[in-house]
Amino acid sequence: MIRLVFEHRGASVPAEAEAGARLLDVAQAAGMPLEGTCGGQLACATCHVVIAADWAGRLPPPGEAEEDMLDLVPAATRTSRLACQVRLTEALDGMVVRVT
Ligand code: FES
Structure with missing residues (x-):
């Protein structure tokens, strides 16, 4: 079991996930307001x-298409990711993820 903490508007929301789960699905199940409009097709950046x-360095680096989409996100930072592209592994147990 992988434990995560989502931070949103000053609240910390714990969540648990199985290895292989998409970060987007886990965040949505935890009540985070990520639309994920394109369903993970790298076409919206609402995730x-x-x-x-x-923790950012423990993730595989983003692919070129993900980086291109992140370039369109005004609030993007050096450790921004698209949650639809992140698969969880046991190595990410304890990761903290901020939802903007
Ligand atoms: S859900 Fe659209 S880019 Fe992630």
Whole structure:
């Protein structure tokens, strides 16, 4: 079981997930307001999240298409990701994810 913490508007919301789950699906199940409009087709960026800095390096780097979409997100930071592109692994147990 992978435990995550979502931070949104000053609240910390814990969540649990199985390995292989998409971060977007876990965030939505935890009540985070991520629309995920395109269903993970890298066409909307409504699944934008910011990974805590000390966790970001544990994720595989974003692909070129994900980076192109992140370029369109005004609130994007150095550790921004599209949650539809992140698959969870046991190595991410404890990760903190900020929802903007
Ligand atoms: S759900 Fe559309 S880019 Fe992630």
